[in-house]
Amino acid sequence: MSEPESDVSQIGRDYKYGFHTTDEPKFSTGRGLTREVVETISAQKSEPAWMLERRLEAYEHFLTRPIPDWGGDLSTIDFDSIFYYVKPTESEAASWEELPPDIKNTWDRLGIPEAEKKYLAGVGAQYESEVVYHKLQEELVRQGVVFLGMDVGLRDHEEIVREHFGKIVPFRDNKFSALNTAVWSGGSFIYVPPGVKVEMPLQAYFRINAENMGQFERTLIVVDEGAFVHYVEGCTAPIYSSDSLHAAVVEIIVKPGGRCRYTTIQNWSTNVYNLVTKRAVAQENATIEWVDGNLGSKLTMKYPAIWLTGEGAHGEVLSIAFAGPGQHQDTGAKAVHAAPNTTSVITAKSISRGGGRAGYRGLVNVASGARGAKSKVVCDALILDEESRSDTYPTIRVHEADANIEHEATVSKIGEEQLFYLMSRGLTESEASSMIVSGFVEPITKELPLEYAVEMNRLIQLQMEGSVG
Amino acid sequence: MSRARAEKAYRELPLPTSSDEGWRFTDLTGFDPGAYELAAVARPAEIAPLFELELAGSARIDESGVEILAAPDGAVFAPLGQKDKRIGTLVAVKDKIGADNAAHWRHGLLVEVPAGVELAAPLHVRIESTVAGAALPTRLLVVAGENSRFTLIEEHVSAAEDLDAFTNCAVEVEVGAGAKLELVTAQRLSRETWHFSDQRARLGRDSQLDWVCIGLGSRKGKTRIFNDLAEAGATSRVTGIYFADGSQHLDYDTYQEHAAPHTNSDFLFRGALRDEATAVWRGMIRVEPEAQGTDAYQENRNLLLSRQAHANSVPGLEILANDVRCSHGATVGQVDRDQLFYLMSRGMSASEAERLIVRGFFAEALDRIDREPIREALAAALGTRIP
Numbered sequence A: 001m002s003e004p005e006s007d008v009s010q011i012g013r014d015y016k017y018g019f020h021t022t023d024e025p026k027f028s029t030g031r032g033l034t035r036e037v038v039e040t041i042s043a044q045k046s047e048p049a050w051m052l053e054r055r056l057e058a059y060e061h062f063l064t065r066p067i068p069d070w071g072g073d074l075s076t077i078d079f080d081s082i083f084y085y086v087k088p089t090e091s092e093a094a095s096w097e098e099l100p101p102d103i104k105n106t107w108d109r110l111g112i113p114e115a116e117k118k119y120l121a122g123v124g125a126q127y128e129s130e131v132v133y134h135k136l137q138e139e140l141v142r143q144g145v146v147f148l149g150m151d152v153g154l155r156d157h158e159e160i161v162r163e164h165f166g167k168i169v170p171f172r173d174n175k176f177s178a179l180n181t182a183v184w185s186g187g188s189f190i191y192v193p194p195g196v197k198v199e200m201p202l203q204a205y206f207r208i209n210a211e212n213m214g215q216f217e218r219t220l221i222v223v224d225e226g227a228f229v230h231y232v233e234g235c236t237a238p239i240y241s242s243d244s245l246h247a248a249v250v251e252i253i254v255k256p257g258g259r260c261r262y263t264t265i266q267n268w269s270t271n272v273y274n275l276v277t278k279r280a281v282a283q284e285n286a287t288i289e290w291v292d293g294n295l296g297s298k299l300t301m302k303y304p305a306i307w308l309t310g311e312g313a314h315g316e317v318l319s320i321a322f323a324g325p326g327q328h329q330d331t332g333a334k335a336v337h338a339a340p341n342t343t344s345v346i347t348a349k350s351i352s353r354g355g356g357r358a359g360y361r362g363l364v365n366v367a368s369g370a371r372g373a374k375s376k377v378v379c380d381a382l383i384l385d386e387e388s389r390s391d392t393y394p395t396i397r398v399h400e401a402d403a404n405i406e407h408e409a410t411v412s413k414i415g416e417e418q419l420f421y422l423m424s425r426g427l428t429e430s431e432a433s434s435m436i437v438s439g440f441v442e443p444i445t446k447e448l449p450l451e452y453a454v455e456m457n458r459l460i461q462l463q464m465e466g467s468v469g
Numbered sequence B: 001m002s003r004a005r006a007e008k009a010y011r012e013l014p015l016p017t018s019s020d021e022g023w024r025f026t027d028l029t030g031f032d033p034g035a036y037e038l039a040a041v042a043r044p045a046e047i048a049p050l051f052e053l054e055l056a057g058s059a060r061i062d063e064s065g066v067e068i069l070a071a072p073d074g075a076v077f078a079p080l081g082q083k084d085k086r087i088g089t090l091v092a093v094k095d096k097i098g099a100d101n102a103a104h105w106r107h108g109l110l111v112e113v114p115a116g117v118e119l120a121a122p123l124h125v126r127i128e129s130t131v132a133g134a135a136l137p138t139r140l141l142v143v144a145g146e147n148s149r150f151t152l153i154e155e156h157v158s159a160a161e162d163l164d165a166f167t168n169c170a171v172e173v174e175v176g177a178g179a180k181l182e183l184v185t186a187q188r189l190s191r192e193t194w195h196f197s198d199q200r201a202r203l204g205r206d207s208q209l210d211w212v213c214i215g216l217g218s219r220k221g222k223t224r225i226f227n228d229l230a231e232a233g234a235t236s237r238v239t240g241i242y243f244a245d246g247s248q249h250l251d252y253d254t255y256q257e258h259a260a261p262h263t264n265s266d267f268l269f270r271g272a273l274r275d276e277a278t279a280v281w282r283g284m285i286r287v288e289p290e291a292q293g294t295d296a297y298q299e300n301r302n303l304l305l306s307r308q309a310h311a312n313s314v315p316g317l318e319i320l321a322n323d324v325r326c327s328h329g330a331t332v333g334q335v336d337r338d339q340l341f342y343l344m345s346r347g348m349s350a351s352e353a354e355r356l357i358v359r360g361f362f363a364e365a366l367d368r369i370d371r372e373p374i375r376e377a378l379a380a381a382l383g384t385r386i387p
Helices: A035-044 A048-065 A099-110 A112-119 A138-142 A150-156 A158-164 A175-183 A416-424 A428-445 A448-466 B001-014 B096-104 B337-346 B350-366 B370-384
Strands: A122-128 A128-138 A145-150 A189-194 A202-207 A218-223 A228-236 A245-248 A249-254 A259-266 A272-282 A287-294 A299-302 A307-309 A314-324 A328-337 A343-352 A357-366 A373-383 A389-398 A403-412 B057-064 B064-069 B077-078 B107-113 B123-129 B134-144 B149-158 B165-175 B180-188 B195-202 B208-216 B220-230 B237-245 B249-258 B265-273 B280-287 B295-304 B310-314 B317-319 B325-334
Touching: A035 A048, A035 A175, A048 A175, A099 A112, A099 A122, A099 A202, A112 A122, A112 A202, A128 A145, A128 A150, A145 A150, A150 A158, A150 A189, A150 A218, A158 A218, A158 B237, A175 A245, A175 A249, A175 B134, A175 B280, A189 A228, A189 B096, A218 A259, A249 A287, A249 A299, A249 B134, A259 A343, A259 A448, A259 B057, A272 A287, A272 A314, A272 B001, A287 A299, A287 A328, A307 A314, A307 A343, A314 A328, A314 A428, A328 A373, A328 B220, A343 A357, A343 A428, A343 B249, A357 A373, A373 A389, A373 A428, A373 B317, A389 A403, A389 B325, A403 B107, A403 B317, A416 A428, A428 A448, A428 B325, B057 B107, B064 B077, B064 B107, B096 B134, B096 B165, B096 B195, B107 B123, B123 B134, B134 B149, B134 B180, B149 B165, B165 B180, B165 B208, B180 B195, B180 B370, B195 B208, B195 B237, B208 B220, B208 B249, B220 B237, B220 B265, B220 B337, B237 B249, B237 B280, B237 B350, B237 B370, B249 B265, B249 B295, B265 B280, B265 B310, B265 B350, B280 B295, B280 B325, B295 B310, B295 B350, B310 B325, B317 B325, B337 B350, B350 B370
Parallel strands: A122 A202, A189 A218, A202 A228, A218 A249, A228 A259, A245 A272, A249 A272, A259 A287, A272 A299, A272 A307, A287 A314, A299 A328, A307 A328, A314 A343, A328 A357, A343 A373, A357 A389, A373 A403, B057 B123, B107 B134, B123 B149, B134 B165, B149 B180, B165 B195, B180 B208, B195 B220, B208 B237, B220 B249, B237 B265, B249 B280, B265 B295, B280 B310, B280 B317, B295 B325
Antiparallel strands: A122 A128, A145 A189, A389 B310, A389 B317, A403 B325, B057 B064, B077 B107
């Protein structure tokens, strides 16, 4: 336990990933975004012409698209000061030893090589704009599983990428999907062949190191018929006084009978704008699960979406958000029922404290003809002090009579009876509060891989210490 | 807002479109407020009352003016003066529709019950749209003095079943400290009427407002219900009951503003939709930082009775205080087939069974209506909507 006078309640001050190194990048486009920057990124990657065309179209759209006037305050993003492309190393390494010492040291401090040995089937590590390390277990390679950095994925599997890229999240979807499409770099490309079940998770780790960095990774996951994969991503960044921008796009297709689970532990430092578009399509009897943990960032706007396009498809979103001092977590989920007998379950929990603002923004849309569709949404929020705020903005649209849609949400403080009971058993108030909050988020943490669940509980305890009274 | 400024706003503002917040699911394409003119002469017709009640006061408003049929003792129940300074203090002009009312309203009713006065029987005002092609912009100003108690029933009706008209009503309600006000708003306009209603109540210390809002008629429009729990200890309960069929589109936009400590609000809206009818329900519970001890609830349940009907439900919570209990629930579903099968296996016709299930669906909302004649009349009116 920490000393009583140290204020560990501020996650920002305890943020153990806030360090940075001063390594020299191999190449950078400098600050700001122009048509030339887009062309330079494409040229650096020796891409096919169609991708450059797509980038330029998206760039033009980005310029014309207004900044969203809903969600969080985006007026403070200085698009001209951002570095849109920074290349840290010459090429992707297949062993940690090949990396420059500063970068290897960063991954060691984050514990990634250690985790890889213990419980991961494959690891990708992205530093600034590029994937610097990538490896997949031999056995999975033999079974035809593809797990690559997106750039390499485009080079080696151009047909699959071309078939799906931008089909699930078109660049016209929103301003930040347009930005991502224009300047994307890095991210993961995953293909799981029919019937192959990848038992251990594949992990991608995203690290921003430089100040005013813009990270725009692009991920495409194709899970073929009857296959399964669990993909885990983690994100951290150093603490700087000025802001960085992370605007990713994730597209997932789960073919008939397949299942994909996508777990995110977002722990950006509190100077990062995190504006991410994530959408998955589940075909006949397929399952998509988003487990979305948002602990860090200055502002997150992220609503993982499920499109249930095949009969019997099922989708789940488990979302958890913590907003501490200076943080705004505008998170949520979307479920679109476009086929009969599709089901979705959305469970969202949020906690705000120290002036933080956490919210749920969601959509459940049942299209005409989606007979027998069922959806249940439950949102619960805890507000731990007078300065904090919680918002709930769900939208429910039902165009099919043969559907059952339920939504419920509750906002409250920690129950005094619970607190009293635990304290009468000898716990201090902060221990008791911590325990109640851990219990509150348990339905979600129990779905996390063990290591993350432990980490999540540790973070909750840190957040809670000295924070209530 | 002066008439001149309102007229200017009316001329300059465009009609709300589906990209305007609050209008996403209500498309006003095909509606031209300018096409409806004010009429000086009304064409009243015999309109059957929805319920029989003994009344303490009664009035009717149509295109030609206000008629006070019976005035209560000890309270003001009179045409609303154009110069009354309280007009516009609660309902502000937010869009072209609001500007239309502020610029063009001619007839209104003032209901003012002094401090301490209790009226045993309800007051009743019927706003009758009687002229085809005419606009009927009206206002109500209701002032419940401290510790007063009374009931006001406000009805919106048409003189003919197919009357094409545009009604636009602004209702301002001031509930004084300790007062207890029951409001019943019953809308059964023709299916060709564009109906807009902007209703806002401000609740004083320890006051109570019990509001029943019924929507059976109209073509399309928007009904706003804003409760401002402005002072400590205020309590409001709003019960909404709606039924739409054919190509009707009903839109309820509600707001529970908790601005003071220890305030309670409880909004419950239930609606059934048949044929190609659509409904929108939007709700927001907003708890300001100083409103500690708030207890707020909102619920919207929709029953879809046919394949083409659809419902949009947009509840919301914005909570800026921590010592609160706020929750909401929304559901959309269809008639339970097992229930239907069970009832029909007992010898009921499909219509009878459906009617019974619909009655069950509305039971919780109907049970919140204390006055039996209103409750029974409404239950019967709902029943007749199932062929």
